[in-house]
Amino acid sequence: MASNKYLKLKNKWVDKHRRISESLWTKHKKHLNWLSENSKQLAVGSLGSLILISSPGAQNLNPNQTVKTEEQSLIDKSTFLITDLKNILPSEIRPLTSDEEASVSAVLSRDFNMNVRPEIEEKRLNRSYGLIGAEQHLARYPGDTMSSHFDSQEETSLYYSSGMAPGLGAWRYFANSKESMTEEENLREKYYIAVQTFLAKDFSQRFAEYRDFFRFRKMLLVNPDNGRAIVTAIGDAGPAAWTGKHLGGSPEVMSYLERYDGAQRGPVLYFFIDDPENKIPLGPVK
Known part of the structure; x- marks a missing residue:
């Protein structure tokens, strides 16, 4: 009886890792091909070790065999993050359960070395996992226009086409004037x-209490399909419930996460960052 139970568990474990491996190949073929072609230089030796490392027995690897290049480490980190999240997240896009949120919080806090939580000061959003849509640029200060909005020609080329929203954000301007605008206020927008x-x-x-709490509150957004993460600031309220979307991202946020609006839109995780001393910078997390 015990033998049959063990066999069932073993088969379930093998099937689970096979499905994870197939999913990783489908979504990250380019990076994994690179790993496979450079396997002789890898500490773990082969692509199969990507799955092995996350399985029981991985602790038996010789520490002297774990020297990796920076690029390999980055690929490994995102690969394992994707795998960990895949093991937690439901197949459908729905609000997470308390247990699922706790598991996601633990993974994100560990991988990004910050305190990531679905709730702060007994306040939370209606969900922490949902579909993201594209937003337009917002005016940072009185008189801000598309011609004055970007810091470089490259940014203009990339993001000008998104346009500027006709109205202000939920907390109006990010800065009182162009002259007084700080870099943090610029990055918030x-x-x-x-x-x-x-x-x-x-x-x-x-x-009033919730309005002040949410104003420019930091949140970590993660695309669970590619492992990309970015520290953001709540700068507006929306989208409306009837749109079918659960949050929106600035053109820069959408670009970095590789998320798109319309028929190609996809889900992201969005959790509060507990950063009382304001030490965690806004922007992509490398």
């Missing part, structure tokens, strides 16, 4: 997100 603050529990009853 550059890496802003719009979240459904109005759907948070008790928002209507405690409007």
